[in-house]
Amino acid sequence: MNAGCRQGLVALLCLAVALGGDAGAASRTAGGVPSRTPAGGPFGDAVAEIQWLRVKGVLEDATVSGRDRVRCIGEYLAWYTGDNLRRERAQEIKGSLQEAFPQSGHAAGVVWLYSKPAGVWFSRTETTVGQFWECSHYGDCSTLHVSTTDTDCSWDQMGRHMDYPVNCVEWFGASDFCKWVGGRLPTEAEWYAEASDSGRRDYSWGNEEPHCDRTVWRRDLRNPAGCGRDSPWPVCSKPAGFSVSGLCDLSGNVSEWTSGWYEVDKYRAYLGGNWMRYLPSDMEVDTRAWWPPDGRSGQLGFRCVREPACFGAGGSFVGD
Numbered sequence: 621m622n623a624g625c626r627q628g629l630v631a632l633l634c635l636a637v638a639l640g641g642d643a644g645a646a647s648r649t650a651g652g653v654p655s656r657t658p659a660g661g662p663f664g665d666a667v668a669e670i671q672w673l674r675v676k677g678v679l680e681d682a683t684v685s686g687r688d689r690v691r692c693i694g695e696y697l698a699w700y701t702g703d704n705l706r707r708e709r710a711q712e713i714k715g716s717l718q719e720a721f722p723q724s725g726h727a728a729g730v731v732w733l734y735s736k737p738a739g740v741w742f743s744r745t746e747t748t749v750g751q752f753w754e755c756s757h758y759g760d761c762s763t764l765h766v767s768t769t770d771t772d773c774s775w776d777q778m779g780r781h782m783d784y785p786v787n788c789v790e791w792f793g794a795s796d797f798c799k800w801v802g803g804r805l806p807t808e809a810e811w812y813a814e815a816s817d818s819g820r821r822d823y824s825w826g827n828e829e830p831h832c833d834r835t836v837w838r839r840d841l842r843n844p845a846g847c848g849r850d851s852p853w854p855v856c857s858k859p860a861g862f863s864v865s866g867l868c869d870l871s872g873n874v875s876e877w878t879s880g881w882y883e884v885d886k887y888r889a890y891l892g893g894n895w896m897r898y899l900p901s902d903m904e905v906d907t908r909a910w911w912p913p914d915g916r917s918g919q920l921g922f923r924c925v926r927e928p929a930c931f932g933a934g935g936s937f938v939g940d
Contacts, residue, residue: 686721691929725801750782765793772918791913803926815905835872838898874921882910
């Protein structure tokens, strides 16, 4: 590497340029558990090479923000499932970019999955107590927007329940968290498109009625809520209930804030069933209700979405 490629961002861009010639490199095994393939399928080595040239253009474009450069290469890695030198170096560049351009929300560990029905990236899980705790300590979330007294509120038990969905959180607190991680609350149309697979499903998993094998709900009034626990469950506890793109808990656990108004300037809309509901119809993905934006409920939480930075449906480059 020449002297001009030894420091700072210049070194990152030089590494990106060098990476383009590694298509014939020997395959290497990456450690850890492989990430889930995004909806629409991965692209292989031939397409990966073409798309990498486009990523390099984004990395070298001084008009693109640091956050979007990190997101762009992250989306590339999400779609490209090969395990070779190109992937390893792409991961190195991503890590170096994250150091060069520190991102708010990086510590929260949000996993993003692309939703082909909605055309946006969703957080895989409902926002957890642990993630909101990170935002309240290191980011832009205020604990004034989340309840700490009601026994139905997971925030009260944050020491033991960090992987539970945060509930009893105001719309304002949910919106602040999503901004901190580089996203926003979903629109009603986006949320419904993913949860219903563009209208094909009554529930996130399909058209079979709710069951505790698939979702966290009450079942009937003779039983404690939350499938017997009288509380929500840790996120992603019901793999049989995953949505078409692999999102957890869209039809249960907690209902979810959206960006939409139920009544303008008065009530915000939320969607989906939750751990206290007991009628099958209450758990359908078109279930829509309202709550004041400064209101808090043990039944209500949220997840975030973000626009594609570089790659959308099927790994296609944005703008094609």
